[in-house]
Amino acid sequence: MPDLDIKISLHETINSGQIFLWENYGNEWFVLDGNDIIMGKQTPFEVITFSKIAKNFFREDDNYEKILKDITKDKIVKKATNRYPGLRITRQDPFQCCISFIVSSNSNIPNIRMRLQKLCRKFGKKVRFQKRDFVLFPEPKRLARATLQELKECKLGYRSKYVLDTSQAIASGEVDLDELKKMKYEQAREVLLKLPGIGDKVADCVMLFSLEKLDSFPLDTWMLKILQKYYSNNICIDKKSISKKRYEDIHQNVLEHFGKYAGYSQQFLYKMERDLNEKRWL
DNA sequence: TACTAACCTGTACG
């Protein structure tokens, strides 16, 4: 019996480029999230965590209908919401989210996944959950005392130094990611941008997927392409890459056009355009 | 302030 009133689609959500460490076994989906594991079953819908703490990983607490009503004022977004019913933004562990997107720079999804898996295997704790073996994502303090050599063995390349320095800043308490949840977008952004390896785009990803900033709108190469393709009348983008000042300008324009749930709009648009271009999600 | 080149690495393509 297909669920006609599907509120959360595990398949669409997990296959939308916001999560890299996941596995699917039929009806069951497992997502690595910090020192926890999220297991979702699609039908009947159920979410169980390794920690037994409910954390609304799929943002079950969002008023999805209200958000859809708001973002579908835009016709292109409306089309995407019809195509991907149940696509959600996730609420991820902030540290894992930081490292994941630092590692994502100038790379592609299969490669990002490979690096993160190597990080887990080298530094993560082994656990057993639902009769399966997993290795958790490493804790900040563990990565903080890794060597550059070890990180390079995980194929992080020049990102190794960024991962090490950022891990140290977080492990030492110099930057408290949980504190950023309480701040406004601009304030949290300012703090994140001080961390090495975190620039405009990565900061937006971290804020959208782990720091409760639904007004974040990561501007990657795909989103720039999308804005040029569908929104050239509303938002002017002349080049392939953009400068720092331009990024802030465009974000302001984007917010005015898409509204306070711009992050959700972004996820639907991103998902649609990637699929249109037959890009891999794993 | 705005713009560029360099950057690790795996994979897809010619």
Add this chain to the structure above:
DNA sequence: ACGTACAGGTTAG
């Protein structure tokens, strides 16, 4: 085969 280009960007100059 084997070389080249490119991928959810960031940084230094």
